[in-house]
Amino acid sequence: MESFYDAIKIITYNAFMNTLFADRIIDVPKSFIREMLKITSDSTIISLAGGLPKRDLFPVQEIIAATDEVFKVYGRDIFQYSNSEGYLALRESIANNYLAKGLQVSAENILITNGSQQGLDLLGKVLLNDGDGVIIEEPGYLGAIQAFSLYRPHFSPVPVSEEGLDLEKLQSVLSEREHKLLYAVPNFQNPSGITYSSNNREGVADLIREKKVFIVEDDPYGELRFAGIAKPSFRKYLPEQTILLGSFSKIVVPGFRIGWIVAPPEIYEKLLIAKQASDLHTCHFTQYILYQYLQKNSIAEHVAKVIKTYREQCQCMMDSIDAYFPSSVEYIKPEGGMFLWVTLPKGMSAMELFPRAVKEKVAFVPGDPFYVNKKGLNTLRLNFSSVDNDTIKTGIQRLGKVMAELQ
Amino acid sequence: MESFYDAIKIITYNAFMNTLFADRIIDVPKSFIREMLKITSDSTIISLAGGLPKRDLFPVQEIIAATDEVFKVYGRDIFQYSNSEGYLALRESIANNYLAKGLQVSAENILITNGSQQGLDLLGKVLLNDGDGVIIEEPGYLGAIQAFSLYRPHFSPVPVSEEGLDLEKLQSVLSEREHKLLYAVPNFQNPSGITYSSNNREGVADLIREKKVFIVEDDPYGELRFAGIAKPSFRKYLPEQTILLGSFSKIVVPGFRIGWIVAPPEIYEKLLIAKQASDLHTCHFTQYILYQYLQKNSIAEHVAKVIKTYREQCQCMMDSIDAYFPSSVEYIKPEGGMFLWVTLPKGMSAMELFPRAVKEKVAFVPGDPFYVNKKGLNTLRLNFSSVDNDTIKTGIQRLGKVMAELQ
Numbered sequence: 001m002e003s004f005y006d007a008i009k010i011i012t013y014n015a016f017m018n019t020l021f022a023d024r025i026i027d028v029p030k031s032f033i034r035e036m037l038k039i040t041s042d043s044t045i046i047s048l049a050g051g052l053p054k055r056d057l058f059p060v061q062e063i064i065a066a067t068d069e070v071f072k073v074y075g076r077d078i079f080q081y082s083n084s085e086g087y088l089a090l091r092e093s094i095a096n097n098y099l100a101k102g103l104q105v106s107a108e109n110i111l112i113t114n115g116s117q118q119g120l121d122l123l124g125k126v127l128l129n130d131g132d133g134v135i136i137e138e139p140g141y142l143g144a145i146q147a148f149s150l151y152r153p154h155f156s157p158v159p160v161s162e163e164g165l166d167l168e169k170l171q172s173v174l175s176e177r178e179h180k181l182l183y184a185v186p187n188f189q190n191p192s193g194i195t196y197s198s199n200n201r202e203g204v205a206d207l208i209r210e211k212k213v214f215i216v217e218d219d220p221y222g223e224l225r226f227a228g229i230a231k232p233s234f235r236k237y238l239p240e241q242t243i244l245l246g247s248f249s250k251i252v253v254p255g256f257r258i259g260w261i262v263a264p265p266e267i268y269e270k271l272l273i274a275k276q277a278s279d280l281h282t283c284h285f286t287q288y289i290l291y292q293y294l295q296k297n298s299i300a301e302h303v304a305k306v307i308k309t310y311r312e313q314c315q316c317m318m319d320s321i322d323a324y325f326p327s328s329v330e331y332i333k334p335e336g337g338m339f340l341w342v343t344l345p346k347g348m349s350a351m352e353l354f355p356r357a358v359k360e361k362v363a364f365v366p367g368d369p370f371y372v373n374k375k376g377l378n379t380l381r382l383n384f385s386s387v388d389n390d391t392i393k394t395g396i397q398r399l400g401k402v403m404a405e406l407q
Numbered sequence: 408m409e410s411f412y413d414a415i416k417i418i419t420y421n422a423f424m425n426t427l428f429a430d431r432i433i434d435v436p437k438s439f440i441r442e443m444l445k446i447t448s449d450s451t452i453i454s455l456a457g458g459l460p461k462r463d464l465f466p467v468q469e470i471i472a473a474t475d476e477v478f479k480v481y482g483r484d485i486f487q488y489s490n491s492e493g494y495l496a497l498r499e500s501i502a503n504n505y506l507a508k509g510l511q512v513s514a515e516n517i518l519i520t521n522g523s524q525q526g527l528d529l530l531g532k533v534l535l536n537d538g539d540g541v542i543i544e545e546p547g548y549l550g551a552i553q554a555f556s557l558y559r560p561h562f563s564p565v566p567v568s569e570e571g572l573d574l575e576k577l578q579s580v581l582s583e584r585e586h587k588l589l590y591a592v593p594n595f596q597n598p599s600g601i602t603y604s605s606n607n608r609e610g611v612a613d614l615i616r617e618k619k620v621f622i623v624e625d626d627p628y629g630e631l632r633f634a635g636i637a638k639p640s641f642r643k644y645l646p647e648q649t650i651l652l653g654s655f656s657k658i659v660v661p662g663f664r665i666g667w668i669v670a671p672p673e674i675y676e677k678l679l680i681a682k683q684a685s686d687l688h689t690c691h692f693t694q695y696i697l698y699q700y701l702q703k704n705s706i707a708e709h710v711a712k713v714i715k716t717y718r719e720q721c722q723c724m725m726d727s728i729d730a731y732f733p734s735s736v737e738y739i740k741p742e743g744g745m746f747l748w749v750t751l752p753k754g755m756s757a758m759e760l761f762p763r764a765v766k767e768k769v770a771f772v773p774g775d776p777f778y779v780n781k782k783g784l785n786t787l788r789l790n791f792s793s794v795d796n797d798t799i800k801t802g803i804q805r806l807g808k809v810m811a812e813l814q
Contacts, residue, residue: 019619020534020587020619020621020673020674021533021534021677022532022533022534022535022536022539022558023536024532024536025532025533025677025680025681028680028681028684051488052487052488053487055483055484055486055487056483058483058486058487060478060482060483060486063486064478067474067478071467071471071474075467076462076463076465076467077462078662079462079465079467079470079660079661079662079663080459080460080462080465080660080661080662081458081459081656081661081662082662113686114521114685114686114687114689114690115686115687117684117685117686117687118685118686121684121685121686125429125431125432125557126428126429126432127427127428127429128429129429129430129431132429143684143687146683146684147684147685149684150532150681150684151429180427212426212427214427249488253486253487254486254487254488255485255486255487255488255489255690255691255692256486256690256692257686257687257688257689257690266427267427270428270432273432273435274432274435274557276553277435277524277528277550277553277554277556277557278521278524278525278528278554278685279520279521279522279524279525279528279664280521280522280524280550280664281664282521282664283521283662283663283664283690283693284662285662285663285693286690286692286693
């Protein structure tokens with residue numbers, strides 16, 4: 001009888017829990033990738049699944065030196081509460097970097113965030129009511145889908161191809177309903193590796209110009225270009241309608257969790273309130289270290305090293321694919337970034353491939369989670385930044401074997 | 408003519424901006440305190456307004472040593488992306504601290520956040536739909552009011568007196584409508600300095616037990632007791648209905664932005680998703696430093712030093728008030744924490760006092776922002792933690808002079 005009452009207690013408790021949560025959280029899944037990374041944390045599995053920068057390239061000695069310097073120069077002030085905007089000198093240094101590229105950005109437009117992921121959350125918090133329209137790339141960045149989902153928008157996916165956003169589809173989506181945001185990763189997009197062409201950017205800007213839509217240009221990989229030439233930011237075409245997201249995660253270290261938002265003054269003011277309410281401010285200690293690092297080292301030289309490595313690893317992955325994947329498998333050749341996007345033969349589901357691959361000790365990310373409302377897709381994402389060439393070769397060889405078996 | 412078109416352009420743009428924002432952000436004011444701190448950043452003004460711990464007490468040498476050790480032992484891993492829950496060893500150390508106080512908390516219940524402010528944001532995100540009931544202390548912690556406000560709850564204020572929450576009012580509030588949360592700072596409350604008595608805690612727990620209400624027990628100051636004896640946590644009375652918020656900000660340093668939530672498993676799971684979506688994870692580098700600091704140093708000894716200083720400064724402030732304030736001014740004698748709560752004679756508005764005080768080069772926080780829906784109050788908050796005794800004496804003397812003039 002006791003177990004009967006226990007059961008009743010559990011049922012009542014569960015019913016209680018179901019009414020407990022806010023609507024916004026009920027349908028949001030855990031990050032598929034972060035959960036999958038746990039499954040594949042088995043060290044005998046070659047993971048081409050993550051989105052990690054290469055740890056061997058972290059400028060550790062330089063960061064240690066910068067930390068020592070910060071301790072010496074700034075003493076105890078760096079440990080006190082500080083302002084919500086972020087460390088002014090760091091913001092000025094970020095602004096100067098934009099100016100050097102011909103973009104008019106001043107420190108007052110820059111809000112330091114806990115990685116650009118927090119930028120996404122703050123934008124959702126400040127801009128999105130239930131049901132507001134958000135145009136999102138298809139396939140699109142999972143972290144953005146997850147962050148915005150909490151504010152319950154209506155997602156309008158627009159496919160990306162090797163040129164960039166599908167302009168025809170964008171036009172029809174824009175005419176169907178109002179939208180507040182267009183979220184885009186125009187350089188070496190996650191997951192597809194695609195870079196929008198200059199023509200495509202201009203075309204997108206032309207369609208957006210007359211609408212009340214902000215472009216959120218998320219550019220964590222922009223500096224990591226190993227082929228072709230840099231394309232202009234949307235901010236060149238639509239200075240008042242472009243919000244920029246940036247991050248030190250891919251060019252210095254991700255562990256400091258330091259990114260930023262560049263926003264027009266009216267939006268900035270609201271973002272600042274949301275930042276205060278969210279966590280008062282981002283750790284200034286690590287902001288000072290990062291600033292010190294940037295002062296004493298050439299970030300351009302460091303990034304050149306990263307680019308060289310990623311270029312080689314990307315080439316190695318493409319060569320391995322050409323050698324080991326069935327010839328019916330296609331991929332997009334990226335000009336930079338960290339990812340290769342693979343298309344399997346029609347009808348072959350990447351989700352079905354996944355458990356077989358794990359059995360063969362290799363992992364990737366199936367395409368499904370990068371789409372808002374599609375399933376069973378024949379696409380997948382491979383990461384080439386975090387693994388060395390030998391591992392890439394072996395991993396691709398294993399994956400090719402599983403693909404051949406599934407054909 | 409050009410200016411006419413410019414004007415039209417501005418009007419159209421403003422109309423555009425007003426429809427742009429999410430409803431949740433429109434009415435949320437900037438943090439009054441953080442804005443006020445800017446006004447009073449003039450170094451000739453004695454600020455009794457802030458809520459800062461004393462910078463001279465930061466264990467800087469120990470943190471430098473801990474940082475060196477972390478660099479030596481953990482190398483480059485601390486700079487990589489990491490898990491959203493937080494550094495396991497740090498969470499275990501926090502759990503052990505609860506166990507030592509007789510509270511059953513395990514590391515799996517602990518989520519590391521960017522200060523406990525982020526804990527408030529995540530709880531709002533996960534639990535609050537528009538219009539959900541939140542019981543809040545009156546006066547209550549501004550940061551909680553601000554963080555929850557973004558999720559548009561219905562606030563039910565319940566007055567606090569020197570005993571704790573007003574039980575009669577709590578009972579009537581609970582009978583009037585449903586509530587999801589009761590937010591409480593039962594130890595040395597911010598702003599009032601009040602500590603709930605054991606009887607009061609039991610009384611609150613009895614009223615809450617049968618309701619579907621969670622108590623959010625925010626305890627940033629609990630360790631800073633300089634008089635009386637420690638009271639039990641609500642978790643003792645209501646283990647399944649109590650969510651704990653904790654922070655290293657007041658006992659080690661605030662600049663690292665490291666706090667935590669202790670939550671039941673079902674809520675924890677949702678909080679973790681919200682944490683992923685909000686910023687992936689809190690900086691692990693500073694978590695490792697903090698853990699290393701806790702391993703190599705006696706936090707109890709450090710806290711004893713902080714307590715000794717705050718006790719003296721609190722006493723100095725009370726003595727100065729007795730000497731310099733008009734006798735009609737009352738205050739609550741705190742048993743710990745960082746704040747003194749002052750009640751002016753009836754009819755004297757602290758908001759009116761404020762600009763006069765600033766003119767006399769002394770600042771405090773008027774009571775108004777600590778109330779959800781009251782204005783023109785005769786209460787104010789003084790901080791005694793961040794200033795030395797001489798400054799306290801001079802500040803209180805100046806303030807007493809302004810009070811006497813306003814009488």
